[in-house]
Amino acid sequence: MGEGKLFTIRKFRLEDLDAVRRINKVFLPENYPEYFFRSLYNNCPDGFLVAIVEDKVIGYIMCRLEVSYSLFKKIKWAHIVSIAVDERYRRKGVGTALIKGVIKNLADKVDGFYLEVRVSNKPAINLYEKMGFEITKRISKYYMDGEDAYLMTKWVSKGEKHVPFTYLV
Ligand code: ACO
Ligand code: ZN
Numbered sequence: 001m002g003e004g005k006l007f008t009i010r011k012f013r014l015e016d017l018d019a020v021r022r023i024n025k026v027f028l029p030e031n032y033p034e035y036f037f038r039s040l041y042n043n044c045p046d047g048f049l050v051a052i053v054e055d056k057v058i059g060y061i062m063c064r065l066e067v068s069y070s071l072f073k074k075i076k077w078a079h080i081v082s083i084a085v086d087e088r089y090r091r092k093g094v095g096t097a098l099i100k101g102v103i104k105n106l107a108d109k110v111d112g113f114y115l116e117v118r119v120s121n122k123p124a125i126n127l128y129e130k131m132g133f134e135i136t137k138r139i140s141k142y143y144m145d146g147e148d149a150y151l152m153t154k155w156v157s158k159g160e161k162h163v164p165f166t167y168l169v
Helices: 014-027 034-043 094-106 122-130
Strands: 008-011 049-053 056-070 073-085 112-118 134-139 149-155
Touching (some): 008 094, 014 034, 014 049, 014 056, 014 073, 034 056, 049 094, 056 094, 073 094, 094 112, 094 122, 112 122, 122 149
Parallel strands (some): 073 112
Antiparallel strands (some): 008 049, 049 056, 056 073, 112 149, 134 149
16 A cells, blocks of 8 residues: 555445446456446445545445345345455455445344355455354355355344355346
């Protein structure tokens, strides 16, 4: 980050859309059309955050609110669909701050958080484990190139633990 360049976390605004899409495209193989980012923002504005350094977007996290049913009990989830930090600003706590931000904003609205991550993505898996996520299952050939995913879950509610229903995004 260079000396003294602080980052801030704030909610995504539509004017950030191009910058977020650029970071998504450069740093992740999973890319989405513009309407997808807009639909996540509409679905869960409190779960769509950006990290800013000197007025520029250097990272983002976006979530979708979902429900699943277990023995007719409705379970509410925040699905962390995508997170990325510009590689020039990594290992400085930005990813941690983005995840803490969505947990703070959504923890009282959901029973748990979940995400999928490539089994080879050790930096991300380490980050999620530090944030209290656990590997709950391995999903065979989840990604387009055939790689498996880990489903990782963090429960908020103290009661029974459920494994979320998932689908491809
Ligand atoms: N190697 C090992 N552990 C790592 C690494 C690494 N390269 N990077 C982060 N970690 C772990 C460490 O435990 C670290 O804590 P420490 O620095 O005190 O040791 C902890 O994660 C927190 O690191 P942060 O600095 O908060 O994370 P960062 O800002 O670097 O962002 C991220 C992490 C988002 C995974 C970043 O590496 C990235 O953008 N990667 C490319 C995109 C990506 O893979 N996104 C996740 C895809 S899965 C999904 O989106 C649901
Ligand atoms: Zn997902």
